[in-house]
Amino acid sequence: MKIELSRQKVHNEFAKKVELISGQNLFACYQCGNCTAGCPVAFAMEVGPHEVIRYTLLGLEEEALGVNTFWLCASCLQCTSRCPKGIDIARVMDALRMVVLRKKDRKDHIQIPEFPEGFLEKLPQIAFVSGFRKFLS
């Protein structure tokens, strides 16, 4: 699990893209973990939101995009509302989603044909409209 850092790796194109889409300065994060501490779905995440931000800042694209963290984000904005450095973490999570969904291979995060029978019919429109926007490319 050793990583090698250099000025090419730190804050690389991947990190800059995330910053651009989210409009947030990843260097401002001092890793206090407040976001993770208050996140309602952190219990199911492989790593907390603060850790994904750390991976991104260090330029570790594979590690950052390989976890389920940002897919589980419900955009409830609790993290954003309590961040002492004023970082909009929910935007960073969404930016990570967008980085994946906008890739050339356009891989959806959820596969509609795989939904169980009658699943979509039960859901209110509000659920799948927002869901599809967050999970489909």
Place this chain on the structure above:
Amino acid sequence: MGDNGGFVKRAMVIGGGIAGISASIDLGNGGYEVVLVEKLPSIGGRMLQLSETFPTLDCAQCTLTPKTVETGQHPHIKLLTYSEVESVEGKAGDFNVKIRRKAAYVDWEKCTGCGLCAQKCPSKNPSEFDRGMGMEKAIYTLSPQAVPNKPVINPSNCRYFKEKKCRVCEKICPVGAIDYEQQDRFVEERVGAIITAVGFDLIPKESFGEYGYGEVPDVIDGLAFERINSASGPTTGEIRRPSDGKIPKEVVFIQCTGSRDPERYVPYCSRVCCMYTGKHARLYKHKVHDGQAYIFYMDIRSTGKGYEEFIQQGMEEEGILYLRGRVSRIFRDGEKVVVWGADTLTGKKVEISADMVVLATAIVPQKDTKDLAGRLGIKTDEYGFLTEAERKLRPVETDIEGIYIAGCVQGPKDIADAVAHANAAASKVQGLFARH
């Protein structure tokens, strides 16, 4: 007009905490007359509220009382307590200071300090000195070792002032010292130099919505914990939690509550919380051996002599669990206080059902510091602390010749640094006097 071409070599020190006291004693020992003005009924300041001080864990009162007594008895120090500076005119060597001596409703000339009045007073009110952890009477002295040991009546708590009833203190006083007709009076002092050492306050815990807006009784601040731990405090030093008096077995301490928080509270570091939180956890463990202390921290700033060793000892010998992360939310759940924090070293979200939570709230200037600065004609910074003449090279002077600052009013610092600061201010005054 005086000698030396009119340059008065008397000093005024505003603020009777450890910084004010240290400066006064230095100047008094240097042969100069000092007028020490303190707004509370007796001197001692914040240090008087502490139980033990880091890193030695000396009893705060035992270290402080010799100094307060020395100040009270010093031939060159004129003690004006329960007094506030009303206006300041003039310049270095020739300041005219008008001081309001607040009505104590007790004749201090007659009072012998016997304490019967406070004993018999029927009116109990939450004590600000005890940070709401205990009660004080309407007629009170701040502590058993108060200097001067003379009580005052707080008219907003007194049944006579509110409803024209009671008057027990007047009846019981053996020397007839109670005088409800007293008024504030004004005195003037002419001095050549002024040292402002009015100290600090803490952000009230009521400011923190995510921590319950101060309404969860077992969530207290650091000073309140000091009072609980004090032998002279509301629980005679037993660690008992405010809601039901039970001994807490799971205590969570939270550093950086409001500090280092540019988005929501104050951006700066309050400098002393790492040390006093480590101290609190150690003192807690000394008294509650089977309790667990958790400290949520972002960094540990332990820069003084013996400080780092003190912190490490706390971890190694007392088994204090340091969790690196902030706390997002605290709420009440039945008898427990639920704490949602993070341990960023393992990356995990941490939940603790605590019995008591101690918040290390940010250090801020007192509410009236800005006013006082205005009267003195000196500047405050964007947070309200008094501004020094130059950040690195002139830490105790202001832009006005003859007016100096000492202690936490200039910025958060621990006792050793406050004393050094005060000594420096005193030496600047002596230097000023020597030049005239």
Place this chain on the structure above:
Amino acid sequence: MDYLYFPGCTLYTKAKNFDQTARDCSLLLGFELKELKNWTCCGATFPLSTDNIMALLPPSRILATAREEGNALTTLCAICFNVIKRTNRLIREDGEKRDKINNFIEKNYQGDLQILHYLEILKQNIGFSQLKEKAKKPLAGLKAAAYYGCMLLRPFEEMGFDDKERPTLFEEFLEALGAKAIEFPYKIECCGSFQSVGSPDVATECAYKILGSAIKNGAEAMVSTCPMCTFNIDHKQSDIKQKYSGFKPIPVYYFTQLLGIAMGLDYQTLGFDQNAVDPLPLLKEKGLL
């Protein structure tokens, strides 16, 4: 007074009970909800990517056309409220985006529409004391837990609805109707939202914690203002029961359904057939039918 009204897609169908009861109650309270002539889905989520202007078009169009019809718009669904209000502010403050959007939708909207949630109308324009007077059948003895969720409250700087850590508006509403409002710590925690599509188990767990917290503090019913929240904490109670066999379901009402009961409307017009957990037994028990 009349207010322009944006129902949102779900209130037209799966949450028709929410929409209908709101309209019926407003008439009793002296105002009318005038549905916008032309409206589309708002998008169900405010785009958090700064470069996604397409996602801003639906809510912008709603705002622009609403502004042509009046100057105050109200909505019931908390998510729609959030999307529309945040878009409104963005248009007001970001000149570059405003121009791009106006160019595309061929309107000239400046962001000056007032956006109100139905509860804000009740508080500010009708007044809760009026509500109390008009409550023919106060909900005496009903221990109801108001569930705010996220979108009403956050981000506070843009929503300005109530204190984001300790809101009280919803409880004041319930107390005005004579119910006993139950405070519980999870009232501002997320129900899981669209994760009921992406990771349904996670949403189930969120809902379980919220309901558990409310029940632990004495709640007999939940009160909601969002069809997404209602789906997660009402309809998914069957999923919760599957995972936690000891779980006892409690009914979830839209706040306008309770308002309807208190105003004396016939309970059969309140769309209770769309509620998942049977809402009638509790009301019968309390003698509120």
